[in-house]
Amino acid sequence: MGSTLFDKIWDAHVVKEIKDGPSVLYIDKHLIHEVTSPQAFGGIEKRGVPVFRPERTVATPDHNIPTIDQHLTIKDQLSKFQVDKLTENCERHGITLYGINHPFQGIVHVVGPQMGITQPGMTIVCGDSHTSTHGAFGSIAFGIGTSEVEMVLATQCIMQPKPKKMRITVNGDLHKSVTAKDLILYIISKISASGGTGYFVEYAGSAFTSLSMEGRMTVCNMSIEMGARGGLIAPDEKTFEYIKGREFAPKGADWDKAVAKWKQLYSDADAKFDKELTYDASDIEPMITYGTNPGMGAKIKSHIPKLDEMPASERLSFEKSMKYMGFNAGDELQGKPIDYVFVGSCTNGRIEDLRAVAEFVKGKKKADNITAWIVPGSKMVEKMAIEEGIVATLEAAGFKMRQPGCSACLAMNDDKIPSGKYAVSTSNRNFEGRQGPGSRTLLASPLTAAAVAVTGHLVDPREVM
Ligand SMILES: CC(C)[C@H](C(=O)O)[C@@H](O)C(=O)O
Numbered sequence: 001m002g003s004t005l006f007d008k009i010w011d012a013h014v015v016k017e018i019k020d021g022p023s024v025l026y027i028d029k030h031l032i033h034e035v036t037s038p039q040a041f042g043g044i045e046k047r048g049v050p051v052f053r054p055e056r057t058v059a060t061p062d063h064n065i066p067t068i069d070q071h072l073t074i075k076d077q078l079s080k081f082q083v084d085k086l087t088e089n090c091e092r093h094g095i096t097l098y099g100i101n102h103p104f105q106g107i108v109h110v111v112g113p114q115m116g117i118t119q120p121g122m123t124i125v126c127g128d129s130h131t132s133t134h135g136a137f138g139s140i141a142f143g144i145g146t147s148e149v150e151m152v153l154a155t156q157c158i159m160q161p162k163p164k165k166m167r168i169t170v171n172g173d174l175h176k177s178v179t180a181k182d183l184i185l186y187i188i189s190k191i192s193a194s195g196g197t198g199y200f201v202e203y204a205g206s207a208f209t210s211l212s213m214e215g216r217m218t219v220c221n222m223s224i225e226m227g228a229r230g231g232l233i234a235p236d237e238k239t240f241e242y243i244k245g246r247e248f249a250p251k252g253a254d255w256d257k258a259v260a261k262w263k264q265l266y267s268d269a270d271a272k273f274d275k276e277l278t279y280d281a282s283d284i285e286p287m288i289t290y291g292t293n294p295g296m297g298a299k300i301k302s303h304i305p306k307l308d309e310m311p312a313s314e315r316l317s318f319e320k321s322m323k324y325m326g327f328n329a330g331d332e333l334q335g336k337p338i339d340y341v342f343v344g345s346c347t348n349g350r351i352e353d354l355r356a357v358a359e360f361v362k363g364k365k366k367a368d369n370i371t372a373w374i375v376p377g378s379k380m381v382e383k384m385a386i387e388e389g390i391v392a393t394l395e396a397a398g399f400k401m402r403q404p405g406c407s408a409c410l411a412m413n414d415d416k417i418p419s420g421k422y423a424v425s426t427s428n429r430n431f432e433g434r435q436g437p438g439s440r441t442l443l444a445s446p447l448t449a450a451a452v453a454v455t456g457h458l459v460d461p462r463e464v465m
């Protein structure tokens with residue numbers, strides 16, 4: 001029997017199998033940020049253990065940093081402490097740090113791919129659930145907890161039980177103006193926010209292979225929002241083209257050798273998955289979430305489910321969610337007034353996302369009732385956005401440009417959506433209070449976010465193009 005892509009990579013990294021227990025897995029790349037690393041460094045220092053392979057870890061601050069006046073000292077004391085700690089720890093242990101104001105700084109999951117650190121066939125971990133993003137390059141990438149961060153620092157390995165394997169195939173072509181974000185929101189709305197629990201997902205089929213690398217990252221990023229351990233896509237020419245020439249990409253003869261190896265990374269025709277799901281791309285339309293988990297999504301042109309359309313077991317939590325959102329079962333989605341638009345995050349804060357927004361709003365103005373924030377995913381994205389005239393276009397339309405970071409995706413800094421306000425957000429989580437206490441989040445694609453910014457209410461972008 002053939003092997004899945006996941007198995008091929010996993011098996012090549014097992015250092016030791018423990019009978020009926022987890023495997024000891026070698027980790028090629030370890031990314032760290034300021035939130036989940038301080039205790040891990042504290043742990044190894046207490047034990048007097050050095051960082052085993054410091055050159056395999058790369059650090060950048062992203063969650064706690066302000067997105068205004070980054071050249072000044074961070075005002076919030078807790079945030080300053082976290083970011084300073086990361087700097088000190090990296091200095092002490094000889095770890096590469098792209099600190100605040102460094103030209104390579106950014107959200108950790110934007111930084112890895114943009115630097116060519118993320119490559120096919122690797123195992124990549126980070127103390128952050130959206131590490132699944134890197135699976136877009138055909139790698140096994142997943143989030144780990146702080147104690148595992150400590151394990152990786154000390155040994156470059158972790159103990160992991162092998163997840164089950166699921167393949168999600170979407171055949172056919174996506175309609176025009178239907179994006180990667182709509183594709184993944186559609187899948188999560190079908191299988192629910194827990195439908196992937198216990199699995200590592202491989203995405204296959206023309207709907208995924210036709211996506212850009214940015215689009216594939218958006219899809220893999222949200223694997224965790226269906227409860228999966230991670231998600232990956234077999235690498236192809238697009239993948240190689242994207243990596244080629246980047247800072248840490250193999251060069252010269254090493255490049256040819258690497259590509260030859262990467263070309264072996266696919267699931268064999270007779271590989272067996274524990275679960276297979278198949279969808280048709282032509283059924284997918286621009287999507288929006290209306291509730292308080294990413295599985296509560298619908299086509300923008302449809303309506304919030306009526307109570308009798310819900311399974312009886314879900315009605316209570318659905319009603320609670322509707323109360324929080326200030327919506328009613330059965331409501332039409334289009335036309336609902338919105339207060340904020342947030343374009344950014346590791347899901348949709350890359351250059352392609354900013355381009356899509358700029359292209360839509362060019363020559364238009366944001367609606368008066370909307371506050372629109374654009375937060376580039378990294379300094380490199382910010383630089384490109386300035387050079388390409390994207391920043392000028394967006395500012396002329398009344399959008400506020402911020403500096404790179406996680407920002408209002410989780411509001412660990414000052415970028416908070418006020419209580420009771422509605423935000424259409426290109427991020428990945430719509431939990432209660434995620435974007436600030438009492439904030440109400442509706443997840444959408446950058447294109448939908450742009451259309452909402454211009455009209456001031458929920459709208460299918462195709463109706464205003
Ligand atoms: C702070 C961090 C640990 C967290 C995560 O793991 O995902 C954050 O990035 C998030 O998106 O909620």
Ligand code: SF4
Nearest residue numbers: 130345346406409410
């Ligand atoms: S942008 Fe959002 S989802 Fe991504 S790492 Fe930051 S907080 Fe987490």
